[in-house]
Amino acid sequence: VMLRSGYRFNKGYNVTLRSDIPIGGGCASSSAVLVAWIALLTRAATEGAGLEAREIARKAYEAEVVEFDEPGGMIDHYACAIGGLLFIKTQDKCEAINLPVELPGCFVLGDSREGKNTTGTLGAARRAATTGMEYLIKQNKDANWHLITGAAAKQAVTNAPEAIQKAVAANVA
Secondary structure, three states, rough: OOOOOOOOOOOOOOOOOOOOOOOOOOHHHHHHHHHHHHHHHHOOOOHHHHHHHHHHHHHHHHHHHHOOOOOOHHHHHHHHHHHHEEEEOOOOOEEEEOOOOOOOOOOOOOOOOOOOOOOHHHHHHHHHHHHHHHHHHHHHOOOOOOOHHOOOHHHHOOOOOOHHEEEEEEEEH
């Protein structure tokens, strides 16, 4: 992704990563690592422009999701790259807006040591949303996730299997 974006490197690096973040625990560990890696690459490059946090998030998303045609969004990448409390608009072009809120206190992460199949979970969610939208469009060719009301969506999928009804309700909400 970085090479295709015009970045060039005149030497390699030996990098060791140590972390206590539970891998596969749904804590955005892969996104955090990729954001840090992209930030490092932009600084180590002999050719290629430096990137601001939002651009680093976008490159990390491209490298983790788009490059491998994996299910997933870019919310974790934006949260890791920008930090703080964000409103992330995912319609059309993704946009992350910092919210001016102080978050006093600490954050506690409990690790159940139960693995999570993130790719499988995201893939199932994407398939359910896509199937739900296809069903909605069959019922109403002008249906749009961003414009349809909850009541109209519920009405359109009344006769659909329960899984589709739930997926549509969740995505419209």
